[in-house]
Amino acid sequence: MSYPSRIGRLTRTLTRAAAVTAAGALMVAGLAAQPAAAGGGGGHHRGGHHGHRHADPKTVVYVEVNNYDFRNVADYSLKNSKRPAFDMAMIFAANINYDVDKKKAYLHLNERVTETLENAKTQIRPVQAKGTKVLLSILGNHQGAGFANFPTYQAADAFAAELAAAVKKYRLDGIDLDDEWSEYGVNGTGQPNDYSFVYFIKALRHRLGKDKLITFYNIGPSGERTVYRGFKAGWLLDYAYNPYYGSWQPPQIPGLKQRQLGAAAVDLTTTDNALAVEMAQRTVRERFGVYVTYNLTDQDHSAYLSGITRALKGKSTVYRPQR
Template structure:
């Protein structure tokens, strides 16, 4: 199979542990792969090539959750490379034999979802009308059967002979109340504009909590957070030179990266290490060139060694006023960021915009516009929640060179049970979106297993400000369920014994 016609689904298994009857050929790069449905290179003038596409995300294999109480549904359409001169009709069928061929080609052991358990709207009939290149979407539904394996593969194809890649696959996950699905989809549903970032304090929480938070749209699950910052390494003073220090908790997480970091990455998350001040009078703002070189080396070494996706620089508690500390140099921090970018060109650099360390970043320092060297920035003021640096009178100023879409103007430190406060902040977020403010990133700080809101449906993750406010106005419709029921989604969870949520070391 041509690799250019494949997509890798990297969000299926945590640490390559099989879920029920799912068996992989191996771990690492031997993940499940599907034909993506790319159109073949032709070079043939006058020929029209056809392809069956997934309506939700054209050309990608989808994950369907099949529950006892409601059928799983999906949709597809047929597309041609050029407009047709007359109406053409195609019929889509379920072809169980494709699954066996797929298993042989990819070393997997999926069972086929049965054809008699699949209902195709209009018996699978599709029409491309004259002058058009694609048919109208057609729906299908899958019937729950208790005897089915927990994971099956639905294979659809165009029945009539047609050139091109005309097969489409859906991974079907059976979910019951007794055995909830452990497969968490990738973050971000079609049409989602706002990126969500989660900060996890390893003093209290396992980073794995990030994979459990979900959104639901049209009865389909999507991961909530795309970026995860794990707190925190600190900068200590080693005879006047910066030294990267790891406390017991963050050291445990890093040295057990296969358990705590790789699963997040397999589920599509980007994981960054947060680095903060160590209270010893040395930090990002008072380094000389040698100190910058030392720290950049340590950060890059850590990222490479533990397979991290980048660094979150959060300069707090450096205690620059401590006796004997080097004086603050306004060019130190920008030079560090620039050097770090040059040392890690393919990695993320996320900046926490709080306090004096970043206050002067609205103008170039030493000729360096910080915004040109970072991927994202966010404010971290617990009491304010919503801060728009581009608004008049704002607590923060815009970071020079940074696009507003890369700034986390909403920072939410859970919990906040004051309903009036929550409503006020939601209104601020909504107003900022309507005014064209920076709504490309929202950040949650989650550092305690008790920070779960209790209601009649169980203990739900409370993020009404971020989800409702930031998503409002994106024309996504009213069918987004932002509540996340931990009792249903995380096996072994209850309020008194947090289980998978709190740290397990």
């Protein structure tokens, strides 16, 4: 099933219990006393380019692979350096679908996402070779399945296992979560509950291990349910982002630090460049750790990106097509 482009989000209004299994409840309750070192609190994913000052903010780019080649990310680097213009790149998007007969969520890869993954040698490896982390973005698909309505820990873990298997198979660097378009309640699915997202993040971190990234596009019911019985999903997340392009909105995710948050988000094709630069400057000034961009096309975006990367990293962006 196709999904709407994120561009439509700019025109929408910003919007924002089931019984718990005993095993799942005990699992999360036990974790609450000891936050994990990996994910949100771990330093191994971060680290600065300049030891004498705060680390440069991370740049994130989402690529609609239904429309454009993912390998375009590798065309951009910082001037007079071997550093990539983008620190993280999202394959947008795989889906969380719902099997009505089995009554369970499952990972769906559409034709273009599958093509991108199966052609990793030409689509993904050149991006990773530049030093950019590649994540698979997981998006709701109008079928009632989402991260906020797993009925048990076991159900959350089963889906987490599918994501971890995809990361391993395609040698990706992590998973990005986008709780849009789920349409909770469709196909007889449950409404969002208080524990599902926390269970899922715990299961996903366990499956992926400490060295893979888990990022959260802060939208949908999951963003309002990040704490359960004292346990914070933010302890296991690496980054969370503002999902509204052309705006400044710091995510409010307990357990995440300022350096793990992206308050600025821009569409490379529609957001005014002056505003984009202003928000990049503000990102540095207020010490946020991430800057989000969306809709990298097959055109040359280096002029637009240069103002952003000069503010964030002190260098212009250079465009060098790899083919």
